Structure formats: C-alpha cells, structure tokens
C-alpha cells in the first residue's frame with residue numbers, strides 16, 4: 001500500500017486547515033445501540049462521558065471565537081445528562097447547532113422531550129438510516145431499529161422537520177452495509193425519497209452518503225470476516241485527489257469527551273490529538289483559533305476512507 005501521506009506530495013505542504021467553521025464535540029461513548037460499523041465503538045456498556053467542566057469550556061470557547069456551528073456527536077449525545085445544557089448554551093450564543101441522532105434514542109426512557117426540544121432550539125438533525133430496507137438496517141444496527149427509526153422520522157415530520165417549505169432541517173445518513181463504497185449520493189437520495197415517501201409518507205431534506213471507516217470496531221468486524229485487506233485495497237484503488245480540497249478536517253476541529261482537540265472524530269478514535277510546539281495535547285479550556293488555523297493535519301492510511309470515490313465526510317460526499 002502506498003502511504004496516504006505520499007498522495008499529498010504534489011501539494012508539497014501536506015494537508016492544512018483553512019479555518020474552523022465547525023466545532024464538533026463528541027460528548028462520550030455511551031449509546032443505546034452497538035452498530036457493527038461504529039468507529040466510536042459505542043454501546044450501552046461504555047462509561048466515558050464529557051464532564052460539566054469540559055462542557056463549560058466548550059461554551060466559553062464558542063463565546064470567545066467566531067466558530068458559527070456546533071456539531072454534537074457521540075455515542076448517543078442525547079443520553080448525556082448535560083446534552084440540553086450544551087444545546088441551550090450554544091443557542092444562547094447564537095450558534096447553529098447540529099445533532100447527530102440515531103433516531104431510536106427518542107424512545108429511550110426520559111427522552112420524550114427531545115422532538116419539541118429540537119424544534120424549540122431549531123436544532124439541525126443528522127439522522128442515521130443506513131438503508132430504506134428493514135433487513136439491512138436491523139442487520140447493521142440491531143433488531144427493531146428500522147421500525148423505531150421510521151416511527152421517530154414520522155414524529156419529527158409531524159412537528160415540521162424535513163418539510164420542504166419549513167426551516168427545521170432533517171438530513172439522513174446512509175452508510176454501506178457491506179465492505180463497498182457508497183453509491184452516487186444524488187441517485188440514492190432520489191431512491192430514499194421515493195421509497196420512504198411511498199411506503200411511509202416520510203420526507204427529509206438531504207441524504208448524506210458516508211464511507212465506513214476501517215478502524216476500531218469496524219476493522220475488527222472486517223478482519224473476523226476476512227474482508228479487511230480487500231476493503232483497504234478498494235479504498236486505496238479509488239483514491240480521488242479531487243476530494244483533498246474538501247475533506248472535512250480542512251474546516252473543522254473535533255473535541256473529545258476528555259477535552260482534547262483533534263483534526264476529526266476519526267483521529268480522535270485513533271488517539272492522534274493536536275499538540276503544541278512542546279508536544280503537549282491542545283485542550284478546549286485554553287484553545288485559541290490561532291493554534292489550529294493553517295495547522296498541518298495529521299493524516300494516516302485511514303484517510304483513504306475520506307478520499308475514495310466521491311469522498312466522504314460528516315456532510316456526505318465531497319465531489320459529484
């Protein structure tokens with residue numbers, strides 16, 4: 001395999017950050033699901049959670065910077081006891097808030113307030129629905145997940161989410177069930193729209209196609225099935241230099257549940273924090289944008305997953 005860093009040679013200086021438009025915050029590893037493709041290795045037994053002190057540091061950072069968007073992820077971030085505190089705090093500061101929601105969380109005990117809370121704060125929802133078929137969703141995410149996801153989507157539609165004329169944004173996320181690249185995003189979006197509309201009366205704004213990242217739990221899953229090497233070769237063989245200008249780490253930084261700063265959620269899972277000149281990990285409590293803007297991004301062979309084919313990011317495909 002050609003190391004990913006060699007692919008950047010024509011750019012001479014590697015990959016560097018343009019600025020920070022999005023602060024992505026990973027509130028912890030706890031989740032009500034345990035999906036096979038999960039790069040966070042989340043699940044109901046995970047205990048790691050962001051402390052109130054770190055959450056306050058996130059809010060202070062937003063207050064002293066001009067970063068316009070807070071993108072909240074996990075685990076299932078809504079199950080964090082301070083989820084509502086973080087959302088409301090960021091909205092008070094006038095920031096756009098996005099929540100990466102697994103849909104089924106809405107039916108967990110004590111979570112009934114979520115749809116109205118999302119609506120009240122105008123939270124943009126990015127919801128996983130890896131397929132429009134029950135069989136595929138339940139295989140990847142667990143039995144009953146599809147039915148609960150459809151119920152949640154209907155509930156969100158009923159309060160105005162995903163409606164073409166409204167401003168409550170509901171985006172869906174597809175990721176492949178098997179070790180292959182996602183199909184073209186525009187075409188799949190049309191298929192989702194047709195099937196979810198006809199069968200369930202569901203509407204949504206956009207579909208984001210994501211490539212599965214072959215690290216942590218998904219890497220183990222592939223290795224157990226003898227599919228890891230073939231998947232890595234597929235990603236490398238489909239490297240597309242056109243995606244390099246658009247990879248999400250060029251405009252985003254990620255904060256881990258413990259408060260350290262990373263180029264992205266994937267580097268966070270690989271324990272590759274951003275460091276100062278003395279090799280000390282940067283932390284949200286003392287972070288200034290000068291420390292991360294124009295800084296070189298820490299790349300590795302896992303970056304082939306972001307740059308294969310049409311590319312992949314938290315906002316879906318990178319090029320058409």
Ligand code: SF4
Nearest residue numbers: 031033035038075102
């Ligand atoms: S819902 Fe998301 S965070 Fe939870 S296990 Fe599945 S992929 Fe991981």
Ligand code: SF4
Nearest residue numbers: 247249264266303306
């Ligand atoms: S994994 Fe993707 S987002 Fe993260 S540093 Fe590599 S290219 Fe950037």
